[in-house]
Amino acid sequence: xxxxxxxxxxxxxxxxxxxxxxxxxxxxxxxxxxxxxxxxxxxxxxxxxxxxxxxxxxxxxxxxxxxxxxxxxxxxxxxxxxxxxxxxxxxxxxxxxxxxxxxxxxxxxxxxxxxxxxxxxxxxxxxxxxxxxxxxxxxxxxxxxxxxxxxxxxxxxxxxxxxxxxxxxxxxxxxxxxxxxxxxxxxxxxxxxxxxxxxxxxxxxxxxxxxxxxxxxxxxxxxxxxxxxxxxxxxxxxxxxxxxxxxxxxxxxxxxxxxxxxxxxxxxxxxxxxxxxxxxxxxxxxxxxxxxxxxxxxxxxxxxxxxxxxxxxxxxxxxxxxxxxxxxxxxxxxxxxxxxxxxxxxxxxxxxxxxxxxxxxxxxxxxxxxxxxxxxxxxxxxxxxxxxxxxxxxxxxxxxxxxxxxxxxxxxxxxxxxxxxxxxxxxxxxxxxxxxxxxxxxxxxxxxxxxxxxx
Numbered sequence: 261x262x263x264x265x266x267x268x269x270x271x272x273x274x275x276x277x278x279x280x281x282x283x284x285x286x287x288x289x290x291x292x293x294x295x296x297x298x299x300x301x302x303x304x305x306x307x308x309x310x311x312x313x314x315x316x317x318x319x320x321x322x323x324x325x326x327x328x329x330x331x332x333x334x335x336x337x338x339x340x341x342x343x344x345x346x347x348x349x350x351x352x353x354x355x356x357x358x359x360x361x362x363x364x365x366x367x368x369x370x371x372x373x374x375x376x377x378x379x380x381x382x383x384x385x386x387x388x389x390x391x392x393x394x395x396x397x398x399x400x401x402x403x404x405x406x407x408x409x410x411x412x413x414x415x416x417x418x419x420x421x422x423x424x425x426x427x428x429x430x431x432x433x434x435x436x437x438x439x440x441x442x443x444x445x446x447x448x449x450x451x452x453x454x455x456x457x458x459x460x461x462x463x464x465x466x467x468x469x470x471x472x473x474x475x476x477x478x479x480x481x482x483x484x485x486x487x488x489x490x491x492x493x494x495x496x497x498x499x500x501x502x503x504x505x506x507x508x509x510x511x512x513x514x515x516x517x518x519x520x521x522x523x524x525x526x527x528x529x530x531x532x533x534x535x536x537x538x539x540x541x542x543x544x545x546x547x548x549x550x551x552x553x554x555x556x557x558x559x560x561x562x563x564x565x566x567x568x569x570x571x572x573x574x575x576x577x578x579x580x581x582x583x584x585x586x587x588x589x590x591x592x593x594x595x596x597x598x599x600x601x602x603x604x605x606x607x608x609x610x611x612x613x614x615x616x617x618x619x620x621x622x623x624x625x626x627x628x629x630x631x632x633x634x635x636x637x638x639x640x641x642x643x644x645x646x647x648x649x650x651x652x653x654x655x656x657x658x659x660x661x662x663x664x665x666x667x668x669x670x671x672x673x674x675x676x677x678x679x680x681x682x683x684x685x686x687x688x689x690x691x692x693x694x695x696x697x698x699x700x701x702x703x704x705x706x707x708x709x710x711x712x713x714x715x
Contacts, residue, residue, distance in 0.1 A: 342413030469533030
């Protein structure tokens with residue numbers, strides 16, 4: 261335990277940089293202090309809330325010398341809700357901070373020589389508000405009223421809201437319509453005091469390319485009243501083309517999708533259109549939450565790959581295969597590898613509807629798929645893994661198979677840098693492009709090109 265700083269101390273400190281979660285980081289006697297809502301370059305007063313072996317957690321008391329990049333948050337519950345972390349910094353300044361996060365991760369974890377020129381400027385969003393095309397929100401009955409809302413940061417305290425400024429405006433409208441109809445037909449939300457009610461959560465997705473909407477009711481128990489709610493919903497909100505329900509009775513279990521989905525109105529899927537291609541989306545299907553920025557993300561993958569007509573590509577962690585849709589015209593063939601059966605089904609359906617014949621979907625993990633390929637020489641491999649990164653087994657398989665180029669889509673700068681370090685014995689980092697997929701959060705996506713070193 262650090263003896264020179266203790267819980268309850270009030271300190272004046274200078275904020276040196278931004279952490280990967282959007283917090284300001286200051287130093288006192290060489291101990292890092294993490295401070296939510298503090299910005300680099302600011303002098304702040306903090307109250308120490310927690311002291312650990314290698315860091316402390318401070319609560320911002322006063323900004324004594326503000327950064328010129330500080331702005332007023334636009335959301336009334338910004339300081340309670342944990343959804344956004346960076347509404348207090350000007351948008352252009354945050355784009356540069358996200359680039360710096362990647363650079364610092366490379367410096368700390370990659371252990372390889374690179375220049376700042378390799379990490380390009382962050383591709384920002386033209387419309388950084390109302391961008392989320394899907395919302396998964398809890399609902400509760402509070403003071404005899406049904407409300408949708410968020411959970412307070414690091415707690416299970418429910419905060420009722422009427423809308424969210426980073427959610428698609430149509431989603432906000434549909435959610436409010438559902439809440440009114442639940443009251444009209446007496447299909448109440450979960451009441452935490454009485455421990456009763458029907459509806460636990462609502463999931464709403466809007467396809468920006470077609471404007472079709474999809475609603476999923478997450479139910480604690482089934483109700484016959486849902487038929488009347490849905491009948492009125494599709495009348496008042498005609499863009500709603502697909503309605504499901506799923507039973508999720510155990511309040512101790514997290515997550516939104518419980519038992520099997522049941523279609524109760526309309527189509528099994530809604531259709532999203534991106535780059536002239538149409539995708540079939542089931543309620544649980546993964547699709548990037550920011551449609552315009554997703555387009556930039558996949559275009560950067562395509563640009564950096566510089567595929568040739570004779571080359572063979574692998575699209576690993578394919579999901580519903582958007583990467584394959586973007587690159588299929590540039591190469592001879594693509595193998596889309598995905599372990600989730602529902603995603604594979606959606607990928608096959610989308611590829612068929614778009615008339616794409618040179619993409620083969622393999623429901624498999626990466627290792628098993630590689631061993632079963634008749635082609636033993638893959639020219640380019642595309643990866644878009646979850647936050648944990650590629651992992652040692654996948655990296656070893658890459659090094660064994662020796663593709664000429666790697667395109668690595670990442671949502672975590674730290675695991676990206678660690679993976680690049682492991683790959684650096686055989687591959688050189690050429691370029692990394694940060695992309696702001698989630699404005700006003702600390703999250704940063706990126707696309708990197710790595711090329712095989714000459715023997």
